[in-house]
Amino acid sequence: MNGAMMTICLMLLPALIVAENPCCSMPCQNTGVCMREGDGYSCDCTRTGYYGQNCDIPEFWTSIKVALKPSKKTTHHLLTNYKWLWNIVNRIPFLSNFIMRAVYKIRSATVDSPPVYHTGHDYTSWDTYADRSYYTRALPPVPPGCPTPMGTAGRKELPSPEYIAETFLARRRFIPDRRRTNVLFNFMAQHFTHQFFKTDFKKGAGRTWGDHGVDLSHIYGETVERQHQLRAFTDGKLKFQRVGGEVYPPSLADAPVHMIYPPYVPAEKRFAIGHEFFGLLPGLFVYSTVWLREHNRVCDVMKELHPDWDDERLFQTARLILTGETINIIINEYVQHLSGYNFDLFWDPELLFKDQFQYQNRIFVEFNHLYHWHPLMPDQFHVNGTTYGMKDYLFNSDLVFRHGFGATVDAMSRQIAGQIGPKNIGPVNLKVAVETIKHERNLRMQGLNQYRKRFGIPPYKTFLELTGGDAEMAAQLEEAYGDVDAVELYVGLMLEQPAPGSVTSETIIELGGPFSVKGLLSNPLCSPQWWRPSTFGGEAGFRLVKTATLRDLFCRNMDGPCGLVTFAVPEDVTPTGLPQEGEGGAAQDKQTSQNDADLVPVNGVLSSQDKRQPKEGDASQDTKTSQNDADLVPVNGVLSSQDKHQPKEGDASQDKQTSQNDADLVPVNGVLSSQDKHQPKEEDASQDGFQDAKTSNEVKPQPEETASEKPTAKNEEAPKNEVSPKNGASQKKDFQSGSPKNGSPSKNDVPKNGGPSKNDVPKNGSPSKNDVPKNGAPSKNDLPTAFPKNGAAPRTYVNRTSCKQCDRIEL
């Protein structure tokens, strides 16, 4: 190399160095937009409230606001404590309206609407607004070609997703939720969110086939074609069939839509549901059933009031009413439970009518990722004294017919779900976690700390702070990432401990709250134009919307008396599903499955190669499950060969020993192949009408063979005289492919007179005081903290137009 060349090289060197995008270090604060300009950058601080090179100097009014605003932590502490204070506030409409409105406004204002970024471009483009097949995003991606994957922070290579999943996420032993969140909640979350979390994996992790909001497409189908297949076209109703005298979703033969079922499921056990995925788990089937019944019930109410209406109008109006009911239940009960607030949340769209608010919504990819609450999912399901491993739960809608709809719901209300936090994802869902991490990298999503700043919470300074004091995990995390600013979003969210009093962590609350509030309140139903009686077919329909409760939803649509219907196991009820069940009826549960660590991906992308064979001698009892359910599975066979960061000896030896036995993989997004055939064991089949039917291969099941096998619950906690149906009929597997014309079950529910005041009184299962479960269920006057309102169905409305609560999922 001669001198001239060397000079050229030296001249090029700085050029190569400065070729690094200065935006990689995320210099612009407070949502300022970084734009590269030659070797430098500029920040567009327009309307951020800040100025300066990096949008970091507050304008005058910003500094005042910042000084006065309490921290998110303080606000959360206030809301989750001082119960005496909130008891007063909740009774004073002026105050509670003020607070509720503030929650609506502050939460919504955090979300860009219209969206500024989407997953298709790194910058704002016309498609950001117009192409709804992309998820939007709250932060732009890390610029391409940065020194490290997270910009400039952290190591040049990220730890392998498999290592992360193994070390930080895998369940060692089932950790029950501290706030006694139950399985009925778990499936509400899964059922509700799958109407808008619909990743179109074929197109990419940033694409969606949904329509960005609470549209009840999971009940009515995403397309009008699917909707039409599901409709009876009589009196506005959806098609249904009768099984054991009760109404259930129609068979796939009656409503030919695309559903995901493995080949072994016989034709008559395949159901047509709004979402193709909802035949997967009985918990989803339960919700699909209850909403179908509610739709047809509401149609009857409307038909009585409007005899001149045609099928189409009855259908469309019932859909709007059910949409309203959904939002009301989600805010009043679901988010209320999630948040742990002592302030009674409520839904009143009118509180926003004088404010700036955009009645449009988009689903953010971050919202999807933060909602990966797989730790909630237990490894077993306890129904009426019988325990089902995941393998026997999957696609086993027969379980519902066997135990009866009411008993199944009661059981779901009694079983505790897993705690959202580290080391609590069951083995199969671990694959989803691995995929989620891969998707985030593919989307170049910014790290946890950047998102914390974006949503107004201080970034973590140390790994120890992030892990909530867990020194071992902090050390492992530091080894893996090098810099706390390099910790990825999803990983960080899963590693945080739940916030005090809440189901989820601080970051999930502060990110999820805005997306939730915005998503729920921006529904067109909430707009001043729509929020009026005529939208819902008159005052009666409007009242249905405003007074909906979870308990009413179930109890009005159930034969026989109504058991426990809650989102948390009441404190005076011993939960089922705890890792060590010595007391209560759980120990007596009949085992239907011997491999109990099976879990199911909520939003997964598992391939058929991932199938694992259960071990022969893995017949563990309930009390033994905690030893073998935290196993890890090689994901696509790459776990051992590609892992950059190997877990420490001590961890691995403990965690990996039983890694071959725990999961039946359930491909979710249409990738089910014939190899995935689920072969039930003999002993399962003998007591499972589902398998009987498969063997006999008949379209109509043999009701007499399986009916009344276990008509009453063995579990001591079950309110026998209420959960057990009074007539054996509902336990009978009596499939009747029904049309609304003959034997419509909701005929009885039609109010005799069109007067709106009578419409809401159900025939049975009324949410009156009489229906509070007799054994151990909380009485109205003595609700424990974790269970503030459930069980007492009709709220006493103080003096406001409507509703209660205000989040989609989180607050």
Place this chain on the structure above:
Amino acid sequence: MNGAMMTICLMLLPALIVAENPCCSMPCQNTGVCMREGDGYSCDCTRTGYYGQNCDIPEFWTSIKVALKPSKKTTHHLLTNYKWLWNIVNRIPFLSNFIMRAVYKIRSATVDSPPVYHTGHDYTSWDTYADRSYYTRALPPVPPGCPTPMGTAGRKELPSPEYIAETFLARRRFIPDRRRTNVLFNFMAQHFTHQFFKTDFKKGAGRTWGDHGVDLSHIYGETVERQHQLRAFTDGKLKFQRVGGEVYPPSLADAPVHMIYPPYVPAEKRFAIGHEFFGLLPGLFVYSTVWLREHNRVCDVMKELHPDWDDERLFQTARLILTGETINIIINEYVQHLSGYNFDLFWDPELLFKDQFQYQNRIFVEFNHLYHWHPLMPDQFHVNGTTYGMKDYLFNSDLVFRHGFGATVDAMSRQIAGQIGPKNIGPVNLKVAVETIKHERNLRMQGLNQYRKRFGIPPYKTFLELTGGDAEMAAQLEEAYGDVDAVELYVGLMLEQPAPGSVTSETIIELGGPFSVKGLLSNPLCSPQWWRPSTFGGEAGFRLVKTATLRDLFCRNMDGPCGLVTFAVPEDVTPTGLPQEGEGGAAQDKQTSQNDADLVPVNGVLSSQDKRQPKEGDASQDTKTSQNDADLVPVNGVLSSQDKHQPKEGDASQDKQTSQNDADLVPVNGVLSSQDKHQPKEEDASQDGFQDAKTSNEVKPQPEETASEKPTAKNEEAPKNEVSPKNGASQKKDFQSGSPKNGSPSKNDVPKNGGPSKNDVPKNGSPSKNDVPKNGAPSKNDLPTAFPKNGAAPRTYVNRTSCKQCDRIEL
């Protein structure tokens, strides 16, 4: 019949009578929603500001507001008069901001957003919000099964659409617009609105294949597939070709997208444009060309500023800049001209940032119908001394090459368009009018008076009031409809006289204004989130958006000097296209066509059977056109046989005599059949390079044969030394299928330094004082009333952030 049966019949009789829907009489006022309840009805008055059985009693604050609010007529009078006052107001930012903001707010508030009704249901449904394939509507339809088609008003049968078209709409003699609106405006209207008026006739008159707003899909294509075909994928640019040294849209061979061309158009004369329809008329081709050039020019500007940007980012950012430029020009100049206001309209999104405003938009079917401004379209086109009948204008993009781009634009600015009002729709467009009436009936649209009430203007009490004093037409109308409340929307809109000082009628202004303002200001560009420099690639791009003018758009993208570029013929320029042209250069125009009544449907649905053969001896001069162009055509052969109301003898004898000769039908929506072949006459072909090329059937035209045939304008009014290109090159038909790499014309336009202050200075055709046309064009200091601002390109911005004017099309 025995007594019992008779009793039954008598009992049934009242039931049959009351079976009539009480909502047919539209009892609910002030947007109250009528709901049938048994034999009666109820009105939902929620948030109407009124109460009572019919929502007709004002609440206290409503009555105050109503008492204080000036009538729309008064406001219009104020805005279109008192020029001295407005001259002051326009100079005081505080005042003009106040007024502009009031216009934005009041206009937008009239439009339901989110929409309440759509064309798919008679009531609010989920699809109203979610199914964007429907147009929305401002009023629900007339209930089905009413006593009369319009509810309860009027006759049991409506007059035949053909009779209405014949009697009230057909042009007898070209009526020029009083406000000197020109052909450049006419084609701007057509070009601009076709990005969102995209009726999907295959699905129905209420369906759309557009995306409900100003999205520039007419430039970039509705789908990403079309967009990709149109893109060069180099430096963000669109594909183009060079003809005569100038840049034009690419040939269809280079960018294979679906375009509507008749079979006789040779391959090399088929152009690929964003909208499949825009090869139809040279006027549309001119706009397509100038926006293509502007896009590529802006890409060059951005590339210079951001050398690190890839093709995608350059493309996307240029698209956003062009969207902004479009909105700015539409508000500042287009709506300004339409409105006739002496108040200077302007575009400043920030004025709405503190208000309630929905950044979402829908296209209302009423907006589409009121925009059927076919009277604007003249029967002939005068370019540079040559007159083209419609037949020779259709699909004749060669006309632009022949005269040169600049001369064509100059000619369009000089030719006066038709007045929007009765008896001024050319023969071919009459079919569109007939179809529009049919569509309205199909959609059961409410009548003119109901819409007037909905938009805050008093309903007409008499037919005479509606026709503005035309007693004969009032009598005919009364005979046709029986009741002024039964007059249909579109018919009424077309029969009104233009409002004083404005281009359109009062109802068009009061209905169109809200839709326009809402559509323009609700663009995401206008949202607080988007309206900042970084969205547009920095300050330079932001400035391009905020300072765009029509004149700049053309002059910066033109070889050679720039002629007249205006939306109205300046008062000191003699317009071409007047019915009797004795003076000026028009009389010397060379005739290229002998049947001069040809017109083209703007939004039409013409079928191939409708083709009419021009008469042999129909060689009329310019001065004779007024005798034979008002002819009527049988529409689908039903005119004579089915017409319910036959026109009076006197009318018919006069109107029908030449009904066979006046129109070449141009099917617009893909229904072109081979029978529609356009056979040009010999003498046309001899002077038309377009036809030469057809005969020779070569891909490359013979440039020498046709070039420079008429290089300079014969019309005295044409500014010879400016319109005629200085170099013959631009007249040469030198087709070069170009990529941006070789010989890019915009290379010259790239500013030498990235400094934003230089970007806006065009190479030639700068909108500085030097460019005001030398002959007769208005000087900056002496603009006539009808021509307030054009010609003086860069506005002097007082002290506001941006912009000017505030409507989409109308105010």
